[in-house]
Amino acid sequence: MPPRSSGPSRAATIGSCASSSASSGSTWSPRSRCRSVSCSPRASRGRRKSSSASPTTSDISRPRRSSSRSATACGSRSSAPSSRCRWRSSTRTRSRARACPFADSSRPSRCVPILVPSLLPGLALVYLFGNQGLLKGALLGHSIYGPIGIVMAEVFTTFPHALLIILAALALADARLYEAAVALRASRPKIFWTVTLPGARYGLISATFVVFTTVVTDFGAPKVIGGQYNVLATDVLQAGHRPAELPDGRCRQRDLAGARDLRLHGRSRGAAPAGGAPLRARRALPASAAAPVRPPDAGLLRRDGARHPEHRRDLPVRGRREVLSLQPDPDDGALRLRPEGRRGLGLVLQLDPAGVPDGCHRNRGRVRRRLSRREGAGLRAGPRHLPLPGDAPDGGARARPRPRLHLLLQRARRIRSTCSTARWRSWSSTRSCTSTPWGT
Amino acid sequence: MAILVINTIVHFYTVGHLTALTALRQMDPEFETVSASLKQPFYRTFWRVTVPVCLPSTLDIAIYMFVNAMTTVSGVVFIYGPKTELASISVLNMDDTGEIASAAAMAMMIFYTNVAARMLHLLLARWLTRRTQAWRQR
Numbered sequence: 001m002p003p004r005s006s007g008p009s010r011a012a013t014i015g016s017c018a019s020s021s022a023s024s025g026s027t028w029s030p031r032s033r034c035r036s037v038s039c040s041p042r043a044s045r046g047r048r049k050s051s052s053a054s055p056t057t058s059d060i061s062r063p064r065r066s067s068s069r070s071a072t073a074c075g076s077r078s079s080a081p082s083s084r085c086r087w088r089s090s091t092r093t094r095s096r097a098r099a100c101p102f103a104d105s106s107r108p109s110r111c112v113p114i115l116v117p118s119l120l121p122g123l124a125l126v127y128l129f130g131n132q133g134l135l136k137g138a139l140l141g142h143s144i145y146g147p148i149g150i151v152m153a154e155v156f157t158t159f160p161h162a163l164l165i166i167l168a169a170l171a172l173a174d175a176r177l178y179e180a181a182v183a184l185r186a187s188r189p190k191i192f193w194t195v196t197l198p199g200a201r202y203g204l205i206s207a208t209f210v211v212f213t214t215v216v217t218d219f220g221a222p223k224v225i226g227g228q229y230n231v232l233a234t235d236v237l238q239a240g241h242r243p244a245e246l247p248d249g250r251c252r253q254r255d256l257a258g259a260r261d262l263r264l265h266g267r268s269r270g271a272a273p274a275g276g277a278p279l280r281a282r283r284a285l286p287a288s289a290a291a292p293v294r295p296p297d298a299g300l301l302r303r304d305g306a307r308h309p310e311h312r313r314d315l316p317v318r319g320r321r322e323v324l325s326l327q328p329d330p331d332d333g334a335l336r337l338r339p340e341g342r343r344g345l346g347l348v349l350q351l352d353p354a355g356v357p358d359g360c361h362r363n364r365g366r367v368r369r370r371l372s373r374r375e376g377a378g379l380r381a382g383p384r385h386l387p388l389p390g391d392a393p394d395g396g397a398r399a400r401p402r403p404r405l406h407l408l409l410q411r412a413r414r415i416r417s418t419c420s421t422a423r424w425r426s427w428s429s430t431r432s433c434t435s436t437p438w439g440t
Numbered sequence: 441m442a443i444l445v446i447n448t449i450v451h452f453y454t455v456g457h458l459t460a461l462t463a464l465r466q467m468d469p470e471f472e473t474v475s476a477s478l479k480q481p482f483y484r485t486f487w488r489v490t491v492p493v494c495l496p497s498t499l500d501i502a503i504y505m506f507v508n509a510m511t512t513v514s515g516v517v518f519i520y521g522p523k524t525e526l527a528s529i530s531v532l533n534m535d536d537t538g539e540i541a542s543a544a545a546m547a548m549m550i551f552y553t554n555v556a557a558r559m560l561h562l563l564l565a566r567w568l569t570r571r572t573q574a575w576r577q578r
Contacts, residue, residue: 112551114507123540224535
C-alpha cells in the first residue's frame with residue numbers, strides 16, 4: 001500500500017522537523033500528534049487501526065527514541081498470541097518491513113546460547129581475548145582469565161533466559177496505559193518509570209532469580225575461563241575431587257585432574273627418603289614410610305640415554321578414574337604420580353634444583369608449576385648437570401637458584417603422531433606459566 | 441549410565457513438571473465427567489483427549505530435557521565413568537588437557553546436535569499441531 005506507507009513516513013519527517021524546531025524532543029509536541037492522527041485515517045483501516053497508528057508514528061517522528069519504548073515495542077511484537085498486542089505488532093512490522101525485510105528473522109538467533117553448553121562462550125572468549133587472542137588489546141592489559149571472563153561468558157549464557165522472561169512480561173503490558181500516559185503528556189522517562197517498570201516487575205524479579213541461579217550453579221564458564229579465580233561451583237568440584245584414602249594409605253585420586261590437590265607440604269623435615277614414600281594429597285610427606293620404587297619407574301626416571309622410550313613422548317593426558325600414588329625417586333628426588341592398575345599412564349613430578357633452564361634442557365618447555373623456595377628446597381638434587389646462575393638470561397641477577405617442579409606426563413599407548421614438544425610448547429605458552437592445566 | 445539418566449531427569453524435572461501442570465490445568469475438567477457419562481474408560485479419555493491436548497507441551501518438555509541434557513556439565517561431572525563420558529564432559533576434559541581447539545569443536549558439535557534436534561522438534565510439532573490441535577484454530 002504505497003499511500004499508507006508513505007503517509008507515516010511523511011508525517012515522520014514533518015514531525016521530526018516540528019519537534020526539533022519546537023524543542024529538543026524531550027516533551028511531547030502536539031503538532032506531530034495532530035499530524036499523525038490526521039494522516040492515519042487515510043490508511044483505509046478501521047477505527048482501531050487509526051488509533052493504533054498514533055503511537056507508531058509518534059515513535060518514528062521522534063528523533064530520539066528512548067530505549068524503554070523500543071523495548072516495549074519489542075515485547076509486544078514478539079507476542080503473537082496476545083490479542084491486545086496483535087494490532088500493534090502488525091502496524092509496526094508493516095511500517096518497518098520496507099526497511100529491513102529480515103527484521104524478525106534475527107530473533108531466533110538471540111536464543112542460540114540456550115543451545116550451546118556454557119563452556120563454549122568461555123572457549124570463544126579464550127580465543128578472542130586469551131593470551132594469544134585476536135582482541136587481546138581490547139582488555140587494556142587485563143587478563144581474561146578471571147572475573148572479567150566469567151562475567152562476559154555468563155552474560156552470554158544467561159542472556160536468552162532473561163530475554164525470554166522479560167519479553168513475556170513486557171508482552172502483557174497494556175497498551176492503553178501507554179496511550180493514557182501519552183495523553184497525559186508524561187515524558188518518556190516518566191512513562192518508563194511509572195508504566196513499563198511496574199508492569200514488568202514480576203518478569204524482572206523472576207529473570208533476576210533465574211539468572212542468579214544459573215550463574216551460581218554454572219560450572220562450565222568458570223572452569224574454562226576462570227583461571228585462578230575460584231567460584232562456588234568450581235570449589236564444589238574440587239571438593240568432589242578430594243581423594244579418599246586407600247586401605248594401604250595411598251591416596252585415591254579420581255583422575256589425573258585431581259592432581260591439583262597435591263600440595264607438597266612439610267618438606268622441611270629433610271630430603272625425600274630413599275626408596276620413596278607414598279605422599280598423600282595435601283598432606284605432609286611421611287619421612288619414615290618407605291616404599292620401593294619399582295624398576296619400571298626407575299627406568300622411566302633415568303636421565304641418561306637409556307631412559308624409558310615413552311619418556312620423550314610427553315602429552316597432556318587426562319586419565320580417568322586413576323588411583324595414584326606419589327613416590328619420590330631416590331636418585332634425583334623426582335616424584336612420580338603413579339596410576340594404580342594402569343601402567344601406561346604416569347605423571348612425573350620432577351624437581352629441578354636450578355631454576356635456570358638451559359637451552360638443551362629437554363624439559364624446558366614442560367615447566368608447569370613452580371614451587372616456592374621453602375617448599376621445594378627440601379628435596380635433594382640429582383647427580384646431573386646444574387646450570388650456573390650466570391647462564392640465566394638475566395645474567396644471574398637472582399643469585400640463588402630457585403627450585404622448580406616439573407610435571408611430566410606420559411602415556412604409553414595411543415600416542416598421537418602429531419604430538420611433539422613444539423606443540424606442547426605452543427600450547428603451554430597460551431597459558432600462564434604459574435598455572436598447570438589442572439589448576440594449582 | 442542409569443545414574444546419569446536419573447540424575448539428569450531429576451535435575452531438570454522441575455521445569456517439565458511445571459509445564460505439564462500448566463498444560464493440564466488449561467484443560468477443561470468437564471472432559472472427565474463427560475467421558476464418564478459416556479461410559480468410556482479413563483485410559484480411553486486419556487489417550488483420545490488428554491494426550492492430544494497436551495502434546496505441544498509434551499514436545500516442549502522433551503526438547504527442553506534433550507537440550508539441557510546435552511549442554512549440562514554441573515550434575516554429571518561427578519558421576520560419569522570411563523565408558524559413559526558425555527560430550528560436554530569431554531569438552532571439559534579436552535579443555536583441561538589444553539586441547540582448546542578440540543574442545544571448541546566438540547562444543548560446536550553439541551550445538552549442531554541441539555540445532556538438529558530443535559529442527560526435528562519443530563517439524564514434529566508442526567505436523568502434530570496440524571493433526572491434533574485443529575480445535576485451537578478459530
